[in-house]
Amino acid sequence: MDRRFGSDSVAGRGRALRALLDSAPLPSRSTVTTALRFALALVYIWFGALKLVHASDVSPLIDATLPFTAPGWFIPAMGVLEIAIGAVFIRGRGLLLLLPLFLAHMAGTFASLAMAPQLAFHHGNPFLLTLTGEFVVKNLVLVAAGVLVTLSPEPLRPPQRSAAAPTVFDPDALNPAMLDRSVLKPSSSNGGTPAPAASPAMREASAPHPVRRTPAQSTARTEEAPAARALSD
Numbered sequence: 001m002d003r004r005f006g007s008d009s010v011a012g013r014g015r016a017l018r019a020l021l022d023s024a025p026l027p028s029r030s031t032v033t034t035a036l037r038f039a040l041a042l043v044y045i046w047f048g049a050l051k052l053v054h055a056s057d058v059s060p061l062i063d064a065t066l067p068f069t070a071p072g073w074f075i076p077a078m079g080v081l082e083i084a085i086g087a088v089f090i091r092g093r094g095l096l097l098l099l100p101l102f103l104a105h106m107a108g109t110f111a112s113l114a115m116a117p118q119l120a121f122h123h124g125n126p127f128l129l130t131l132t133g134e135f136v137v138k139n140l141v142l143v144a145a146g147v148l149v150t151l152s153p154e155p156l157r158p159p160q161r162s163a164a165a166p167t168v169f170d171p172d173a174l175n176p177a178m179l180d181r182s183v184l185k186p187s188s189s190n191g192g193t194p195a196p197a198a199s200p201a202m203r204e205a206s207a208p209h210p211v212r213r214t215p216a217q218s219t220a221r222t223e224e225a226p227a228a229r230a231l232s233d
Contacts, residue, residue, distance in 0.1 A: 033152050036145045041089035043142065048082030051075050061132060064116035065108075081105070089149070099150040106143050112136055 027035075050056040056075070063070055085105065088098050113120050113136060120133035129137060 029152070033149055037089050037092060037095075037149045040142065040146055040149060041086040044082045044086030044089065048079040048084075048086060051079030051082065053079075061112055061116065061119060064119055065112040067115070095150040099147070102146050102150065103143070106139055106146070109136055109139050 047056070051058075054076070056079075059075055062075060062078075082105070085098065085102060088094060113133070117124060120130055120136060122128035122130055
């Protein structure tokens with residue numbers, strides 16, 4: 001009995017948790033891309049700063065990977081390069097141009113698996129990774145995140161839409177000729193039942209308006225009338 005009650009309680013909690021997750025809003029693609037971009041920037045700037053101040057422990061791995069003896073300035077120069085890559089990720093512009101440099105840098109980190117296998121694998125077995133091997137292989141996640149971010153740049157300033165001006169109703173702009181005059185006449189299609197009477201405002205709007213003329217126009221019209229009659233005779 002207690003075991004059944006315990007299983008029902010666990011199932012009920014599972015359903016409640018699933019309902020909570022289903023109702024939770026998911027982040028948008030731009031939010032995820034921005035989070036990945038800043039995470040990449042943090043990793044690159046942090047690792048680059050350690051190389052710049054000679055505090056990084058990857059110096060033996062770099063020396064074992066390079067086919068030549070690295071000069072003293074080589075590792076700090078790599079640190080400067082990584083800081084620059086991180087700065088571009090923070091800025092968020094020119095990411096597509098950064099992609100070749102980013103992939104070249106990642107390829108250099110994976111070169112240690114082929115150039116220094118004694119540091120990456122136990123007994124030469126590629127499935128038995130050492131601490132150094134795990135450090136290198138986890139860069140696959142950085143490669144996937146970097147490709148996603150550089151191929152999906154987001155605009156830093158989305159275009160702003162200007163709000164449309166509200167429409168103001170002007171009753172004086174109504175054209176009396178366009179009014180429906182059927183509301184002013186009784187309707188015979190519904191058994192002789194008269195239509196609703198028009199309001200005084202509608203009757204005033206539908207009434208013909210007298211033409212207003214200036215005194216000069218009235219005088220000219222008076223003078224033109226005899227001339228028109230003479231021509232007609």
